[in-house]
Amino acid sequence: MEPQGKPESQRKAFENIVRQYNEQLYWKIRRIVLDHEDANDVLQNTFLKAWKKLPEFKGDSKMSTWLYRIAVNESLDFLRKKKVANAVSSDAELSVANRLMADEYFDGDRGQALLYEAIATLPGVQRTVFNMRYFDEMKYSEISKILETSEGALKASYHIAVQKISEYVKRKN
Amino acid sequence: MKTEENLKEMFGRKNPFKVPENYFETLAENIISQLPEESSAQVVKMSVWKKYRVHFLAAACVLSVLFSAGIYISIKENTKDAQVFDKTSVEMAETTIETEDAFDEMADYVMVDKEDMYAYISGE
Numbered sequence: 001m002e003p004q005g006k007p008e009s010q011r012k013a014f015e016n017i018v019r020q021y022n023e024q025l026y027w028k029i030r031r032i033v034l035d036h037e038d039a040n041d042v043l044q045n046t047f048l049k050a051w052k053k054l055p056e057f058k059g060d061s062k063m064s065t066w067l068y069r070i071a072v073n074e075s076l077d078f079l080r081k082k083k084v085a086n087a088v089s090s091d092a093e094l095s096v097a098n099r100l101m102a103d104e105y106f107d108g109d110r111g112q113a114l115l116y117e118a119i120a121t122l123p124g125v126q127r128t129v130f131n132m133r134y135f136d137e138m139k140y141s142e143i144s145k146i147l148e149t150s151e152g153a154l155k156a157s158y159h160i161a162v163q164k165i166s167e168y169v170k171r172k173n
Numbered sequence: 174m175k176t177e178e179n180l181k182e183m184f185g186r187k188n189p190f191k192v193p194e195n196y197f198e199t200l201a202e203n204i205i206s207q208l209p210e211e212s213s214a215q216v217v218k219m220s221v222w223k224k225y226r227v228h229f230l231a232a233a234c235v236l237s238v239l240f241s242a243g244i245y246i247s248i249k250e251n252t253k254d255a256q257v258f259d260k261t262s263v264e265m266a267e268t269t270i271e272t273e274d275a276f277d278e279m280a281d282y283v284m285v286d287k288e289d290m291y292a293y294i295s296g297e
Binding site: 011014015018019022023026027030031034036043044047048051052100104105106107108109111112113115116134135137159162163165166169 | 174176177179180183184186187188189190191192193197200201203204205207208209210
């Protein structure tokens with residue numbers, strides 16, 4: 001769906017886009033930022049940015065790809081700002097699992113909390129590649145369009161991410 | 174990838190995250206209500222020059238080509254006239270020489286001096 005024409009019809013079209021993609025984008029953001037309130041804020045910022053940048057959307061990619069790209073960038077920006085604010089240390093990595101276990105909106109077991117703690121140790125883009133491939137089972141060609149990175153680089157990044165996570169989990173266990 | 178398979182065996186891919194009750198039922202309308210009225214695209218009034226700049230430049234190019242062509246044709250015409258003039262002068266000179274030769278031949282034939290012949294023709 002590509003919004004065109006008068007501002008009123010453009011707004012109506014964008015509202016439909018929000019209704020169509022809000023839940024999908026929420027989960028992608030949530031897996032990166034982990035906390036529900038944070039994911040809600042990032043999702044709002046994502047659609048706000050998309051609305052402002054709508055005139056730039058020329059239809060050379062799918063709407064979902066374009067939105068997903070904005071969502072990933074907003075999520076990683078959020079993490080960077082949070083990292084600066086919290087001055088994350090190695091102790092903070094352990095607290096990710098503890099924070100998740102204490103979170104009323106986390107329904108997983110200790111092992112899953114540890115998995116997300118391990119993922120949180122990865123650099124932002126590598127974390128995103130891992131999530132897209134491991135949890136969403138996306139093809140490298142799709143990921144390539146969203147992150148605008150070559151498939152070869154993505155495969156290498158995913159392979160390294162899997163190795164790091166395995167080693168982290170083994171160490172903690 | 175064996176390590177990936179190990180991860181899947183250990184942790185699976187189940188989504189462990191939850192949301193508040195009815196969160197998604199109201200999410201879209203909450204987002205929409207916070208969008209500004211219009212997208213940030215602004216219509217900027219352009220000056221006549223900016224708006225029609227391409228047209229002005231195209232017209233200037235056409236005019237300069239026509240002007241240059243006009244000058245070129247004009248130069249070429251003048252050159253042609255000069256060549257024609259030169260050709261005529263040569264022809265005239267050649268004709269004069271031929272006329273004098275003819276006089277000389279005639280003079281020889283009638284055994285009359287050239288001067289006498291000129292004098293006869295001129296009526297003296």
